[in-house]
Amino acid sequence: MDELFDELVRVTQGAAERAGSLHVDELDQLMNDRMQLLVKIRRIDAQLPEGAPERLRYRDHVSKIKECESIILRRMNELKWEASEHLERFSDYHKQKEAYAGDLLDNEGLYFDEKR
Numbered sequence: 001m002d003e004l005f006d007e008l009v010r011v012t013q014g015a016a017e018r019a020g021s022l023h024v025d026e027l028d029q030l031m032n033d034r035m036q037l038l039v040k041i042r043r044i045d046a047q048l049p050e051g052a053p054e055r056l057r058y059r060d061h062v063s064k065i066k067e068c069e070s071i072i073l074r075r076m077n078e079l080k081w082e083a084s085e086h087l088e089r090f091s092d093y094h095k096q097k098e099a100y101a102g103d104l105l106d107n108e109g110l111y112f113d114e115k116r
Contacts, residue, residue, distance in 0.1 A: 001041065001058070004040050005041065006061075007037055008034065008037045008038070009061050011030065011034060012065050012068045012072070013064065015030045016067075016068035016069075016072055019071045019072055020075065022072075022075055023079075024079055027075070027076060027079070
């Protein structure tokens with residue numbers, strides 16, 4: 001379990017150090033890696049008795065992870081905000097395009113010259 005917690009701390013701290021330059025794909029990979037480690041840790045933890053000293057031994061690891069998570073979460077929120085801004089611009093563009101196209105197709109506004 002020591003190796004699993006060490007790896008979890010290493011991965012999390014590494015991501016926190018590069019948080020400003022992380023992209024969505026990297027964050028996705030980080031979450032997948034962390035989830036795999038957490039599943040392994042939880043399997044081992046489920047086998048430990050309630051007051052096992054091993055659980056107390058990893059409190060420092062958990063506090064390091066929590067510190068880093070706030071940095072990572074801040075970056076995720078930045079990316080979320082950027083994505084919502086892009087979606088809003090995209091939506092506005094389509095609304096304008098539809099409104100303009102609707103005016104062109106309005107039968108009352110078109111004139112057809114039927115002289116031959």
